[in-house]
Amino acid sequence: MAILQEMADVLVVGNANKVKELTEKALAEGITPGNIIREGLIPGMAVVGERFKKNEIYVPEVLIAARAMQAGLGIVKPMLSEAEAAQRLGTVCIGTVKGDLHDIGKNLVAMMLEGAGFEVIDLGVDVVPDRFVQAVKEHSATHVALSALLTTTMVTMKETIEALADAGLRDSVKVMVGGAPVTQSFADDIGADGYAPDSGTAVDVAKELIGVA
Numbered sequence: 001m002a003i004l005q006e007m008a009d010v011l012v013v014g015n016a017n018k019v020k021e022l023t024e025k026a027l028a029e030g031i032t033p034g035n036i037i038r039e040g041l042i043p044g045m046a047v048v049g050e051r052f053k054k055n056e057i058y059v060p061e062v063l064i065a066a067r068a069m070q071a072g073l074g075i076v077k078p079m080l081s082e083a084e085a086a087q088r089l090g091t092v093c094i095g096t097v098k099g100d101l102h103d104i105g106k107n108l109v110a111m112m113l114e115g116a117g118f119e120v121i122d123l124g125v126d127v128v129p130d131r132f133v134q135a136v137k138e139h140s141a142t143h144v145a146l147s148a149l150l151t152t153t154m155v156t157m158k159e160t161i162e163a164l165a166d167a168g169l170r171d172s173v174k175v176m177v178g179g180a181p182v183t184q185s186f187a188d189d190i191g192a193d194g195y196a197p198d199s200g201t202a203v204d205v206a207k208e209l210i211g212v213a
C-alpha cells in the first residue's frame, strides 16, 4: 500500500511528525495496527538497520529514525489485538549487566529489535542476574540480551547465564551478548547463544536464533 511505503520512507529520514500523521491517516482508512507495524514501521527500521551496519549512517541518524518509529508505534501498539500481538517475533528482555551504567548502545539495540517486530522489555542498566531471571519468567521471554561496555563487567554476563541455568530457564531462552569489549570468542566461552557487534546485526542474530529468516 502506498501510504505504508510512504510511512517507511519518512521513517528512514526521521520525520516523526509525518510518521504520526500517516499512522493516523492509515488507521482512518481502516488499515489494521498490525499491518501498519509490519508493512510500514518495520520495513522502515530495517532500512535504517542495514544502512547503519554498512556505516552509511551513524548513531544520531539511527536515534532520530527510532524516535520517528516510536511516534507511530506509540499510537498503534495499545490498539493491537491479542491475535496481532501474538504475531510478534518474540519477547526480548534486554539490559546492561550488573555494575555497568553504559546504555547508549543497549538502547540502540532495543530500538532496532522493537523496530524489527520483537516485544522488548528494557530492564535498564546495572541489572543483576536475578532481575533477568525474574523478567524472563514474568514475560515468558524468548531472548535475553546482555550489554556490557566495561571489561570488568563482562564477567557478569557469565553469572547471568548461570543464574538462568540455575533457575531451569536456560533451555527455554536464547541468550545474546554484545558491547564494545565483547567478542564472538568471549560469547562462545561463556556459553551464550549469540553475539552481535552492532545493533543492526543484533536483529539478524535474534532472528537466526529462533529460525526466522
Ligand code: B1M
Pocket: 059, 099, 100, 101, 102, 103, 104, 105, 106, 108, 109, 144, 145, 146, 147, 148, 149, 150, 151, 152, 176, 177, 178, 179, 180, 181, 195, 196, 197, 198, 199, 200, 202
Ligand atoms: Co564510559 N567507558 N566509563 N562512560 N564510555 C568507555 C566504555 C571506555 C572504553 C572509555 C575509555 O576508557 N576509552 C572505558 C571502558 C574501558 C574498558 O573497560 N574496556 C570506560 C570507562 C572506564 C568508564 C568509567 C569506569 C569511567 C570512570 O568513572 N572512571 C565509568 C564506568 C561507569 C559504570 O558503568 N559503572 C564510565 C562512565 C561513562 C559515562 C556515564 C560518562 C558515559 C555513559 C553514558 C551512558 O551510556 N548513558 C560513558 C561513555 C559515553 C563512554 C564512551 C565514551 C562511549 C560509549 C558509547 O555510548 N558508545 C566509551 C568510549 C568509547 O566507546 N569510545 C566509554 C556509543 C554506542 C553506540 O556504542 O555502546 O559500543 P556501544 O554499542 C554498540 C555496540 O557495542 C553494540 O551495538 C551498539 C550499536 O552499534 N552493542 C550490542 C552494545 N550492546 C549490545 C548488545 C547486543 C549486541 C550488540 O546484544 C545483546
